[in-house]
Structures are given as structure tokens and as C-alpha cells.
Amino acid sequence: MNIHVQHKPIGAVLFQYDLYPEKIESIGKVKKIYTPNGVFALKETKMSEDETDWFIHVIRRLERIGFHYVVPILPTKYGDSVVRYDGHVYYLMPWYDDQTKFKHAVDTEEVMVEELARLHGLTERTQEYSEEVLEESYETLKKRWGYRRLEMERYVEQIEGNVYLSPFELTFLTHFQRTIFMAEEAEKHLKKWMEGAKEKKSFRSVLCHGKPSRKHTCFDQYGTAYFLNFEKAVLDTPSRDMALMFRHFFQLRPWDEQEGRHWLQLYEKHFAFFDEERHLFMSYLAFPESIYQSVDAYQNKESSVPELQSVSQLERKILTMNRIQRFMKSVFEGEQR
Amino acid sequence: MLSISKIQESYGFKHSKWKVNGELLDTEKGIKRLILWSDEKNARWHLQWRDSLWIKSGSLTNRMLQTVKGQKMLLSESGWITLHDEVSSLFPYKGREKEFGKFIGLYFSQDLKEFETEIYDPILDEESLDYAKKQISTTIRKKEIRFLEAMRKESLFRLSKATRVKGKNNHLKEPVVAPIRTLDQGKIVFEKFYWHNITGKPERGYHSLKTVLSEWLQRYGQNSLFLLLNEIDKYFPLKQEHGQQLLANCLAPWEYIDFIDKIKDLDNLTEVQVWKEKLSYQWEASRALVQALDEWLDATRKKVNV
Numbered sequence: 322m323n324i325h326v327q328h329k330p331i332g333a334v335l336f337q338y339d340l341y342p343e344k345i346e347s348i349g350k351v352k353k354i355y356t357p358n359g360v361f362a363l364k365e366t367k368m369s370e371d372e373t374d375w376f377i378h379v380i381r382r383l384e385r386i387g388f389h390y391v392v393p394i395l396p397t398k399y400g401d402s403v404v405r406y407d408g409h410v411y412y413l414m415p416w417y418d419d420q421t422k423f424k425h426a427v428d429t430e431e432v433m434v435e436e437l438a439r440l441h442g443l444t445e446r447t448q449e450y451s452e453e454v455l456e457e458s459y460e461t462l463k464k465r466w467g468y469r470r471l472e473m474e475r476y477v478e479q480i481e482g483n484v485y486l487s488p489f490e491l492t493f494l495t496h497f498q499r500t501i502f503m504a505e506e507a508e509k510h511l512k513k514w515m516e517g518a519k520e521k522k523s524f525r526s527v528l529c530h531g532k533p534s535r536k537h538t539c540f541d542q543y544g545t546a547y548f549l550n551f552e553k554a555v556l557d558t559p560s561r562d563m564a565l566m567f568r569h570f571f572q573l574r575p576w577d578e579q580e581g582r583h584w585l586q587l588y589e590k591h592f593a594f595f596d597e598e599r600h601l602f603m604s605y606l607a608f609p610e611s612i613y614q615s616v617d618a619y620q621n622k623e624s625s626v627p628e629l630q631s632v633s634q635l636e637r638k639i640l641t642m643n644r645i646q647r648f649m650k651s652v653f654e655g656e657q658r
Numbered sequence: 659m660l661s662i663s664k665i666q667e668s669y670g671f672k673h674s675k676w677k678v679n680g681e682l683l684d685t686e687k688g689i690k691r692l693i694l695w696s697d698e699k700n701a702r703w704h705l706q707w708r709d710s711l712w713i714k715s716g717s718l719t720n721r722m723l724q725t726v727k728g729q730k731m732l733l734s735e736s737g738w739i740t741l742h743d744e745v746s747s748l749f750p751y752k753g754r755e756k757e758f759g760k761f762i763g764l765y766f767s768q769d770l771k772e773f774e775t776e777i778y779d780p781i782l783d784e785e786s787l788d789y790a791k792k793q794i795s796t797t798i799r800k801k802e803i804r805f806l807e808a809m810r811k812e813s814l815f816r817l818s819k820a821t822r823v824k825g826k827n828n829h830l831k832e833p834v835v836a837p838i839r840t841l842d843q844g845k846i847v848f849e850k851f852y853w854h855n856i857t858g859k860p861e862r863g864y865h866s867l868k869t870v871l872s873e874w875l876q877r878y879g880q881n882s883l884f885l886l887l888n889e890i891d892k893y894f895p896l897k898q899e900h901g902q903q904l905l906a907n908c909l910a911p912w913e914y915i916d917f918i919d920k921i922k923d924l925d926n927l928t929e930v931q932v933w934k935e936k937l938s939y940q941w942e943a944s945r946a947l948v949q950a951l952d953e954w955l956d957a958t959r960k961k962v963n964v
Contacts, residue, residue, distance in 0.1 A: 332847075332848030332849070332850075333718060333847065333848045333849075333850040336718070336743075336847055336848055337718075339687035339688065341687075396724070398687075398723050398724060399709070399712075399721045399722070399723065399724055399730075400724035400728060400730065405713075405716060406716060407716075
């Protein structure tokens with residue numbers, strides 16, 4: 322096996338796949354392995370034993386239920402799904418070239434939303450109803466959001482005392498009341514979710530990808546999407562996964578409430594939210610956590626991001642928040658009338 | 659035996675040819691060894707043992723390769739067959755007491771759940787010593803009477819000491835492991851340790867551990883052995899429980915039984931002489947190991963005079 326010195330540590334891993342590489346390229350945590358029998362992607366990650374077991378369970382379950390929109394995990398020559406080696410976990414996939422140009426017009430966001438809906442539909446499970454669990458989830462989230470609000474109020478109090486405000490502080494202060502409004506809206510929707518679930522005396526879970534994003538999706542030339550990286554997959558409410566995907570979309574490019582509604586409708590064409598789930602989805606989106614995270618980063622000066630960049634990042638997030646507000650209004654239009 | 663084309667198809671090789679007929683297969687995925695198992699239960703025990711050992715120790719071993727259909731054993735007209743990697747480069751143990759000690763500690767602490775297979779569990783007592791002597795041909799027995807009698811007496815003496823040491827820990831659950839016959843079962847692949855399990859029946863007790871330690875002592879000396887024992891002890895408590903049992907096993911005169919087994923069918927004195935020399939070498943190796951172990955073991959334990 323022809324392995325250069327810098328790749329020697331993975332030699333013992335590749336041995337378990339009987340792979341004889343001609344060339345290895347490092348792309349982040351993935352090694353692109355060129356062999357006479359094809360090109361493969363070897364992912365290196367860190368997972369505890371329980372997390373690894375769960376990951377394997379998820380992959381096997383996806384195979385069992387026939388969800389094919391996944392980049393498959395290839396077993397070792399001994400039949401193992403992953404290799405635990407020297408404190409890392411490795412798994413192998415065939416290399417899928419991610420296409421950006423397609424044979425016909427493809428809207429990648431639409432495809433991702435539809436496939437996420439299919440995944441949720443195939444893995445849907447009604448959970449045993451427990452008011453205690455429901456209330457605990459509600460209280461935990463409410464408490465966390467309350468704490469975050471308090472932190473931001475303290476920050477505002479602190480900067481209000483400054484003689485001169487930095488551009489970032491000024492921007493945040495200008496829009497702070499709007500963030501509070503959105504946080505209150507998030508709480509209202511959260512409450513509606515809990516009341517709805519209590520009334521129905523049921524709630525359901527699906528297999529959530531956990532990190533649905535363009536980065537974790539490969540497209541073929543026909544526009545079919547294949548999800549990868551199920552390392553953070555969990556059994557949870559579909560609202561969570563959808564909110565994560567929407568948040569990701571919001572960062573990719575400008576969007577408007579019509580587009581947001583279109584994505585939601587597409588999702589619901591395959592997997593319709595219950596009313597209370599729609600409220601939960603909206604509460605996740607409405608809470609201005611990403612704005613508060615910008616404040617955290619600015620306060621901690623974690624990165625050497627220039628002031629101008631911090632301000633433009635914050636402004637973009639504020640713009641997104643305003644769009645979410647309009648999106649939220651349009652989704653619940655009928656209800657408010 | 660399965661035909662080469664059937665093996666090729668089952669394991670998804672593009673091309674293959676026998677390097678050693680029925681044993682070694684040269685494929686585009688490297689050299690593979692074919693094992694024919696006479697006992698299915700033993701094969702299944704080894705399958706589980708090797709998979710568990712990999713999970714527990716994270717060390718590469720000659721696990722059963724999986725077919726394209728996900729099977730790890732194939733039934734042929736001659737019996738069950740399995741396919742394995744063939745790794746030939748020997749592991750350089752020198753200075754790697756920590757790495758190998760951890761592996762051996764985990765090896766002996768591995769406890770496979772209930773498994774229905776025959777376990778090799780030899781018993782050594784006065785009766786077996788007497789019986790062994792009777793197996794030797796009359797010619798040899800007459801010519802070597804003084805030597806054999808001296809050996810028998812010495813063996814009985816060692817056995818009585820072993821019984822005394824062992825008696826204290828009768829309740830202890832002894833390890834059941836894949837037998838180890840030589841340190842040369844340790845190989846290297848991509849600068850990593852690779853363990854070659856042999857196919858014998860699972861073995862109860864400390865026989866294999868004795869083999870490992872005795873060979874280590876001869877190769878790398880007492881200081882290195884102590885480092886190795888310290889490391890093994892972290893995973894397989896030699897100081898607390900198993901040390902006495904190991905010592906008892908080292909005291910037991912297994913060499914004498916092996917010697918008798920080798921010469922029982924011989925009539926030629928020259929050949930017997932070769933085995934006598936080997937016995938003398940093994941006897942000395944056991945004595946040295948007992949002495950070293952005795953020194954290493956906890957001072958609170960009653961010393962055993964060798």
C-alpha cells in the first residue's frame with residue numbers, strides 16, 4: 322500500500338477496508354482516497370461509544386426503512402460499520418462529487434426540504450404521552466430563553482452607560498426592543514405548542530438529521546440529493562430539524578416570506594405538521610438566538626473579526642429576524658384574523 | 659474444499675490464485691489465508707473471540723473476513739471455512755512493554771459469555787505423572803530409568819508446591835483464552851500491532867500467559883519483564899488475584915508431561931537425547947520465570963522457594 326508519511330496513521334484504518342490508495346487528499350475531516358477500485362471518502366470524527374452505537378443504529382435503520390437519499394456507509398472487510406482507532410472513529414463512503422450544475426433546472430433548497438420531509442415521514446413515531454415530559458421540555462426551553470434575555474438586558478444596561486457607543490453596540494441597541502418582541506413571540510408559540518399537545522394528549526418524534534445543511538448534502542447531476550453526516554442525528558420533534566434547515570437557508574442567500582411559505586408548503590406536502598408542531602417550529606425560528614450569539618462573540622472578542630464585519634454580520638441577522646417576523650405573520654395569518 | 663472460483667465470488671475478489679494450494683490465496687486485496695475448521699463450535703467461538711478482542715483492545719487481529727453477503731463462515735464439502743489476512747512481518751517488541759502489556763492484560767481479562775464449545779482444561783496431578791511414565795516404551799524406560807525417576811521425583815516436588823500455592827485461590831474464575839504458543843504471533847502492519855490468533859480450542863488457565871512471560875524473559879530480560887507485568891496488572895490483576903494462580907501454573911511440571919508425550923513412541927536413544935536437552939532448557943526457563951515472578955509479586959504474599 323502506497324501511503325505517504327503524513328497519512329501513515331490511517332494506514333491501519335485503510336487496511337480494514339483493503340484499500341490500496343494511489344493518492345490521498347485531505348479535505349477538512351475527510352480524506353479523499355483514490356484507489357484502482359474507485360474513489361472513497363474516509364471521515365474522521367470523535368464519538369463516544371454510545372454515540373457510535375447510536376450512529377450505527379441510525380444508518381442501519383435508514384437502510385431498513387428504505388430511505389435511499391443517504392450517502393451509504395461502506396462496511397470494513399470484517400463487516401464493521403465504523404472503525405474505532407487511536408481515539409478516533411472512522412467511516413468510509415463512496416466519493417460522491419457534489420454537483421452544482423444539473424441536467425435540468427433544480428432548486429436545491431426545494432429538493433432538500435422534500436427529502437427531509439420524506440425522512441421524517443418514514444421515521445415518524447408517536448411517543449407515549451407524558452404531561453410531565455412535555456412540561457419539562459417546555460419549562461427547560463422557556464428557562465433557557467429567559468436566561469438569554471436577561472443576559473442581553475444586562476449587556477444593554479452596561480452599554481447604555483457608555484459615553485460613546487461602538488457601531489456594533491449602537492446597531493444592537495437600536496434593534497434590541499425588536500429582539501425582545503421576537504423572544505416574546507417565540508414564547509407565545511412555545512406555549513401554544515404545549516397547550517396543543519396537552520389537548521391532543523400526544524406528541525410524535527421523527528429521526529432528525531440534526532445538521533441538515535447544503536454542506537451535508539450531495540447532489541447528483543439529476544438533482545437528487547443524498548444526505549450525509551448523520552453523526553448528530555436524534556429522535557426529536559420534526560419542528561427542530563425543519564427550523565435548523567430553515568436557519569441554514571436563511572444564511573445562504575436573501576429570501577422572502579413567500580419563499581419561506583413555499584418551502585414550508587413543500588415540506589407539508591410530504592409530511593404535514595400538526596398545528597402545535599407548526600407553532601413549535603415557529604418558536605424555534607423566532608427566538609433571536611443567532612443575534613444574541615453575535616453579541617456573545619463580540620463581547621468575548623473570541624475572534625479577531627474587524628468591527629465593520631461584526632456590524633455587517635449583525636445587520637444581516639437583524640434583516641433575517643425581520644424576514645422571520647413577516648414569514649411568521651404570513652403563516653399564521655388566518656389564525657390571527 | 660470450496661473451489662477458488664467460489665471463494666473469489668463469495669468474497670468479491672476480482673482475481674485470485676493459490677499461492678499455497680488450499681491455504682494461501684493471492685488476491686488483488688493481498689494474501690489471504692484459508693482456514694478449514696473441523697469443529698464448527700470452535701470456529702464460532704474464535705469468531706466471537708476475535709471480534710470481541712478487537713472491540714476490547716482496539717488491536718488488529720486475524721478476524722474472519724466477511725463475504726459480499728455478510729457471512730463470516732462458509733460451509734464447504736470438507737467443513738466450515740473462514741478467510742483471513744496473512745501478515746508475516748514480526749512485531750518488534752523491544753521497548754514496547756506498555757503497548758503489549760495492555761494488549762495481553764485485556765486479552766486475559768476478556769470474558770466471553772456462555773459459549774457451548776469444548777474448552778481445553780488440562781489437569782496435572784500425581785496420577786497423571788504416574789500415568790505418563792507408564793506410556794514410555796519398555797526399552798527407553800529401562801535405559802533411562804535413573805533420569806526418568808529423578809525427573810518424576812522433581813516433578814512431584816514442583817507439583818506439591820504448585821498445589822500449595824494454588825489452594826489459596828480455588829474460588830477464582832480462571833481466564834478462558836485463545837491459546838498462545840509463541841510471541842511470534844505478534845505481527846506488524848502499517849507500523850501497528852497485529853495479533854495472529856491460532857485456531858486451537860479455547861484454553862482455560864494460565865498456560866498461554868506463562869508462554870508469553872517465559873519467552874519475554876528470555877528475550878528481553880527481567881527488568882523488561884517487570885515493566886510488562888506492571889502493565890498487564892493494570893488490566894488483568896496479577897498482584898491481587900491471578901498472580902498466585904499464574905505462579906502455580908509456572909511451578910507445575912508441564913514440561914515433564916510434554917517430554918513424555920514426545921518420547922513415548924520413540925525407541926531411538928539419540929532422538930530421546932534431543933528431547934532431553936529441550937526439556938532441560940524448558941525446565942530452566944520455568945525456574946527463571948518462577949524466580950522472576952516471585953520477586954515481582956507482592957511482598958505480603960508468602961514467598962515460594964524455588
